[in-house]
Amino acid sequence: MSDIGNSYSTFSRYSADLCLFLLVAQTGQLSRAAELAGLSQPRLSQRMKALEESLGQPLLHRERRGVSLTRAGQDLHDAIAPHLGEAASAFARLQRPARRRTVVIETDLAFAGLRFLPVFPSLCAAFPDLGISLLTRQLPDSAPGPEVDLMVRMETRQQDTEALRCLFPERVQAVCSPAFLEQHPDLARPDQLRALPLIELTAAVNAPWFTWSSWLSQLDPGGAQTRGERISFNSYDHVIQSAERGLGIALGWRGLTDSRIEAGTLVPALPVELQSPRGYMVRMLSRAPSSEVREVFDWICAQFGE
Incomplete structure (x- = not known):
């Protein structure tokens, strides 16, 4: 067991330099290997020389356009590359968390x-x-x-x-705050809405849902142009919040605004509801x-x- 301990202890002192040696052998350039390892080239050169000194023989032929392995360097590469490469790959797999579905x-x-x-x-x-x-x-x-x-x-x-x-299904009614309804106690017909502030969701002409224009045209065909203020938002959340704060009347989609009506922050402005094929x-x-x-x-x- 002591021999094994001594082997691991010795190997641990040089394991980082052996990994750098494999990187140099793979790239064939000290400069490129230093870049990949996050070291300066002089620092990498020092560590390769220290590794050679520890083994007592040169491992690299240093040439103008890069480096190549000496016979001893090739023997060292062949001995450690399969094992260190497999160990590095296994560690990367274990370090990387499993991708969550x-x-x-x-x-x-x-x-x-x-x-x-x-x-x-x-x-x-x-x-x-x-x-x-x-x-x-x-x-x-x-x-x-x-x-x-x-x-x-x-x-x-x-x-x-x-x-x-x-x-x-799309079922839509006009909704407002209880306070707004108290201020307009005579509301009973769709045509009366045209004179009141209407809060709408900004949408294209061919929006696949009811707009104030399409909703009123079904309930009050041929009615006069809307005379009241139009308040537009590009978020339906803002439309509903504005209605809850008493700024006007909004279109309320059943299924989306039911909880607000149950909570009492919104009430139907008229006892009428339209359903579409959508x-x-x-x-x-x-x-x-x-x-x-x-x-x-x-x-x-x-x-x-x-």
Whole structure:
């Protein structure tokens, strides 16, 4: 055992220089090996000379364009390269943590802020060995990037399949704060809304959801132009917060604003609700989804589906 101990003790004094020697042999240049090792070239040269002195024979031919191995250097290389190389590779594998499996979900800002984020800790707790990433956009692209596994977006409802489910249909009502409603106790008809401050989500003309223009045109076709103030935000969170603070009336999507109505921070401004052929759909994007993606898909359906 003492011999083994002495061997390891001796080897440990020169192990770093032996690794540097293999790097020099691999690159064929002291300058390049020094750069890779994070040393100055003079410092590396000193350590190679110290290694040669410890072995009592030259290991390198120092030439103008680089270095080559002497016969002793080649013998040393052949003796240690397979073992030190294997040890270095094994250490790198053990040092590198196993890559965590990840499921990437993309959805719009409204669904993320009002429905997904409140239950996100529960989703992570349900899959403790899985990384969950949430990507948000104002309007998710119908053809997202290859990194996305699941997508939740407002679109035309389709028949449910194993990879596609409707979480809830688009049902929209006008909502405001209780204080705002008290200030306008005579509200009873949709046409009356046109004279009041309307809070809206900034959106393109062909947005796949109700806007004030499309919502009012169905309830009050041929009505006069809106005369009240229009307040616009590019975040639905801000739309809802503004309505809660009494700045005006907003469109409230059932499924997104239900908790605010239950809490009493929002109330229906009118006893009317419109439903469209659209809805929040969740879909698996891969034709061969992993078991983890399927499990998260089922969790979302169970959590948000009606």
